[in-house]
Amino acid sequence: EDKVVQSPLSLVVHEGDTVTLNCSYEVTNFRSLLWYKQEKKAPTFLFMLTSSGIEKKSGRLSSILDKKELFSILNITATQTGDSAVYLCAGAGSGTYKYIFGTGTRLKVLA
Amino acid sequence: NAGVTQTPKFQVLKTGQSMTLQCAQDMNHNSMYWYRQDPGMGLRLIYYSASEGTTDKGEVPNGYNVSRLNKREFSLRLESAAPSQTSVYFCASRALQGQETQYFGPGTRLLVL
Numbered sequence: 228e229d230k231v232v233q234s235p236l237s238l239v240v241h242e243g244d245t246v247t248l249n250c251s252y253e254v255t256n257f258r259s260l261l262w263y264k265q266e267k268k269a270p271t272f273l274f275m276l277t278s279s280g281i282e283k284k285s286g287r288l289s290s291i292l293d294k295k296e297l298f299s300i301l302n303i304t305a306t307q308t309g310d311s312a313v314y315l316c317a318g319a320g321s322g323t324y325k326y327i328f329g330t331g332t333r334l335k336v337l338a
Numbered sequence: 339n340a341g342v343t344q345t346p347k348f349q350v351l352k353t354g355q356s357m358t359l360q361c362a363q364d365m366n367h368n369s370m371y372w373y374r375q376d377p378g379m380g381l382r383l384i385y386y387s388a389s390e391g392t393t394d395k396g397e398v399p400n401g402y403n404v405s406r407l408n409k410r411e412f413s414l415r416l417e418s419a420a421p422s423q424t425s426v427y428f429c430a431s432r433a434l435q436g437q438e439t440q441y442f443g444p445g446t447r448l449l450v451l
Contacts (some may be wrong), residue, residue, distance in 0.1 A: 236378075259438050269342075269428060269442035270381070315380060319438065324369050324388045325396060326440070330380040 229254045231318045233329035241337050244306050248332045250316035251298040256323075260299050262290055263315040265331070270315055273301070306336045340364055342443035344429050350449045351419045359414040359446050361429030369432040370412035371440065372396075372404060374425040381428065387412055419450045 234249045252260060259277045263270035274283045276292035276299055283290050287306075292299045303310055313331040342363045351357055363370065368389045373381040373396075383396030387406040401423060403415045412431075416423060426447050430440040 233380075261438055261440075268444050270440075271442075272439045275438045317381075324386055324394075324432075325383055326371075327383075327397075328373075328381040330378060 229327045231316060231327050231329040233316055233332050235332060237333040239335045240306055242307060245304045246306060248301040248314050249298060250329055252318040254318035254320045254327060256321040258319045258321045260292055261317045262301050265313040265315055308336050308338050310334060311336045342429055342431055342441050344443035344446050346446060348447045352451055353420060355419050356417050359427055361443060362411045363431040365431060367431035367433050371430040372414045373428045375428060376425050421450045424448060424450045
């Protein structure tokens with residue numbers, strides 16, 4: 228059975244800290260891994276990763292995929308209170324329209 | 339563009355009542371999805387529709403039915419609501435195979451008493 232596991236479940240940091248969120252996956256015929264940010268309502272897309280070792284970057288956020296070890300990390304540098312959210316990762320396999328989501332990491336950034 | 343819209347935003351039902359959650363997208367997307375989100379459980383796929391005229395079960399389809407009415411609309415029906423169906427329901431859509439980004443609606447919070 229396909230699964231995606233995220234760690235830690237929750238994290239509290241202070242503004243300016245750097246955080247690393249983890250996502251490991253077991254997805255049949257793996258195609259892609261996606262990261263989403265969820266504040267109060269709907270998840271919003273952050274990154275899509277399909278190839279190992281290629282870093283995706285957007286401002287202070289970056290992410291990378293390791294297809295050999297079956298995991299991805301999401302890094303946030305110089306955290307701000309606006310980064311407080313639940314971060315979700317999801318995996319998808321080839322030939323399917325389905326996405327398997329992890330349970331999420333709840334990040335709280337204190338001023 | 340409104341993106342993905344869902345109605346209602348909030349609903350309270352009694353056990354055994356039925357209701358339909360509505361979802362519509364104006365982005366001309368082919369695929370649409372229904373998820374439920376429970377505390378500590380992440381997003382779990384209930385049903386999806388790869389294209390107009392097709393629907394398939396996801397991880398947790400029991401107790402639900404869906405209708406892909408046309409390309410824009412994808413509804414989720416609870417025939418006989420149970421307290422275990424208390425959750426937040428999200429609808430999402432995606433453009434084409436190969437375009438992975440899902441766009442989510444604002445969610446429907448459902449409480450079954």
